[in-house]
Amino acid sequence: MVITGLVLGAVLGFVLQRGRFCVTGAFRDVWLQRKTRWLTAFLIVIAVQSVGYFALLQFGIVKDTAKALPWAAVIIGSIIFGVSIVLAGGCATGTYYRSGEGLVGSWIALVGYAVGAAAMKYGALKSTNEGLRSITAPNLVSIQATLGISPWILVALFVAGVGYASYRHLTAKTKLPVATLPARYTGLRHLLFEKTWHPFATALVIGVIAIAAYPLSYAAGRQAGLGITTPSADLVAYAVTGDAKLINWGALLVVGILIGSFIAAKGSGEFRIRIPDTQQTLRSVVGGLGMGIGASWAGGCTIGNSMVYTAQFTYQGWAALLSTLLGVGLGVRLFITNHRRAGAVTPAAAAPSPVLVNA
């Protein structure tokens, strides 16, 4: 049943777009604004998923596929990936859902990412990829294996920690109420296509989607949870070889994200084809390729590594999350905090508000 990949991908794409769930933004806020609201949302996804994953493992529905940590490739690859997602303006899923919103810069980054990953996994860079990934730390597989404890102890501690952080954020007050857009719809349409979703609510939904990915993907013969990088590389490999075996559950998942985010954006009046300027075009090209190369070395993107393998408490997941966070910090220093645009502010009368024609 590979078709469930397409359906789950569409649901994920819809939720990512409507929830504005951007992992790059979550990591970037830590450095740029010293804020952890979105990072906490990201940790909620990991917490929810860890409960589901270990329950599925307990019932024998999934297998423990964790391997020894290819530490050099994970650290170097994740730092490259972190810098690259700042350049591209979105991580792998972020780039997929923004493509669905009509951002041409994200289309460019997406192609670069998929081609870069395909070159690393199947093409000219295969030996480069495998060379660095062959350097492993054989004793470092998972935290529970090192400590010789039940993973449920880690799950309980992690869920409690994330629960406390969430509580702190939920009880924090802003100086003024947060302004919202005037409502045009009511009922279900308002909820699905207009309302601002709370990041933590979105995170709970994504956590459930990530759990559902396991049995659905296993049933289709793919022994893994959510993943973006290999499926993206597979789409490129399929495009140039025509090998139908490459169109598996994962490949349909990423195609589904595009479809779901397009439906969400179109339905809420947030779809418009937007052309980037020269600087953003260059950044999208370089960032996209860097994402594909970095994520391949690292063995996953912000989803596969930082969100899925972390929930399994593997060293690969946590080493990747921390290295990506570091890479994002470097990217923020290099490309965001020094941003200046001369003459950006003008007297209001000098330039009328832009008038856009609805398609």
Place this chain on the structure above:
Amino acid sequence: MAQHRLDTFTLVCPFPLVEAKQAIAQIPVGDELVIDFDCTQATEAIPLWAAENGHPVTHFDRIGDAGWTITIQRAA
């Protein structure tokens, strides 16, 4: 009280918010800053930033598909 305008159309996130922070520091207290943006994430990030810093939002609406305008009054 005067109005100032910051057009960030075509800039991806987080640049609309980065520029909004720089712009609000340049205008006198009590003046309004009209920010036009077309990056979806900023529909969440800019109002939250204004609320956290006590700048009242006097206007917030859509401009066509995937376009928004928000007016923020600089607080002390």
